[in-house]
Amino acid sequence: MNRTYWASGTAVLLALAFAVAATVAAASGSEGAGAPARAPGLYSPDAGFARDMAVHHQQAVEMSFIVRDRTRDEPVRGLAYDIANTQANQRGMLLGWLDLWGLPKVVADEQPMSWMGSTGHDGHSGHDMGGATTKPGALMPGMATKEELAQLGAAEGRDAEVLYLQLMTDHHKGGVAMARGCATQCGTPAERALAQGMVEAQESELTLMADMLKQRGAAPRG
Structure with a gap:
């Protein structure tokens, strides 16, 4: 249990450290450390990353609140709280940047993930997603379907813990691939720093969740 809390806390500290650095950089207003001299374009x-990751993060927050009501297991509840808190804060930063840039939070004709490169036959990005795929009924790679969210909401105890850890593992894999895309393609230094922080924190949580699944006699899906 101590190892679980230590690993979870480390991931949260990594995420918060990068978030603070990104906020300070953005607030500086200098091209070398914060927002570029010109606001990013609509597409x-x-x-694109700010819009997509805000949606992606929102589902992680939703799943985390669901599982906190479906189990009394403190390590899982602690992890869920950390994920909800971290990703809600990061989502606020992403939406705040869109406001700062004078850009909409939703673009009707924009395909999810189109900012990552050329789109494939399924309408999603042709960029390497590190094995993360978009399931039928899901909006982006790693995201759960409405049916899976309903299943999580109906589960209890160990079943809820395992399903949450499996769904969140898939979710993090998609999130890491997206964040890597921004870390290499985004032009705003502060946003690149935040994206790199997401990669490192979520990779740490992926290791933690694999260990937690193993403790419960289960494994990641796929």
Whole structure:
């Protein structure tokens, strides 16, 4: 249990450290450390990532609140709280940047993930997603379907813990691939720093969740 809390806390500290650094950089207003001299364009990687990751993060927050009501297991509840808190804060930063840039939070004709490169036959990005795929009925790679969210909401105890850890593992894999895309393609230094922080924190949580699944006699899906 101590190992679980230590690993979870480390991931949260990594995420918060990068978030603070990104906030300070953005607030500085200098091209070398914060926002670029010109605001990103409507369909730029910077704007696309902010819009897509805000949606992606919102589902992680939703799943985390669901599982906190479905189990009394403190390690899982602690992890869920950390994920909800971290990703809600990061989502606020992403939406705040869109406001700062004078860009909409939703673009009707924009395909999810199109900012990552050329789109494939399924309408999603042709960029390497590190094995993360978009399931039928899901909006983006790693995201759960409405049916899976309903299943999580109906589960209890160990079943809820295992399903949450499996769904969140898939979710993090998609999130890491997206964040890597921004870390290499986004033009705003502060946003690139935040994206790199997401990669490192979520990779740490992926290791933690694999260990937690093993403790419960289960494994990641796929």
